[in-house]
Amino acid sequence: MSEAIKSGDTIAVDYTGKFENGDVFDSSEGRQPLTFTVDTGMLIKGFDQAVIGMKKGESKTVTIPPEMGYGPRDEEAMVEIPRAQFPQDMALTEGLELQLQNPAGQPVPARIASINETNVTMDVNHFLAGKTLVFDITIAETGLEPPAGSCGTKSGGCDSGCCGSCKCN
Template sequence: MQQVKSGDTVKVHYHGRLTDGTTFDSSAGREPLQFEVGSGMVIPGFDNGVMGMVVGDKRTINIPVAEAYGPKNPEMIVAFPVSEFPEDMDLEVGMRLNMTNSEGHVIPVVVTEIGEENVMLDANHPLAGEDLVFDIELVEIGAAPSRIIMP
């Protein structure tokens, strides 16, 4: 039977949860996730977790922070002046917002604290700092995608 190797395109069903059992994502009721193994399309621990599987295999993988979204970066938590928010905006802790940086890139942030003068905004990935657990089922292994090399 064909085993998953780097460069293969695979389809998997998955259930992702935190170590406390809280579900953060699942492919249940949706098409399976398709990605090229080893291409960086998914977090490293997920890529490594499917290696060697054959179609029909089910596996639970534990992904440490370093192979998931990394640790929380304190430099990604910034104080933003309350005066810069629209007056009619009802800010709440946990609120998700999109900020735009000086180059026009959109950065998703979460409000973590609201003070008199500043609002603390966290631009870390929501799963940064978390160990993750995935139940995965390999549905399909496709051929490695064709690559056209130009002279």
């Protein structure tokens, strides 16, 4: 019989992520299971906590509130960009997703929230911020090696490409 999953274990899961109304926003169906090291900041806290104590082959459905997911929406997370900074031939429409860069040069996904004569207002909240999420999770494998170059390798450290999501001790 397999051991219960604990913090620091590397596992693979099959999952389907849904909104409370049942609409699917992500799934491993048709792809390889998601491999990650539990409780290292690779995934949202609520997902990490959901798999702790589970065993290989076990399935469950978990509801994750925003505070354990992508956080609440931050109405201050809007960026005004002069319309002149966009190419003239670019079709700007509300809801269009674009990549911005933060001051460190890292990509930041953003959506056009509004457009006026002089400015384009970009919303830089994660698209799942403020949402309660429902995940169907099945443990596919346990006792795996951490993914190469991941935070879970401990040798990579916080400068190993984890984009600041690592928990460095």
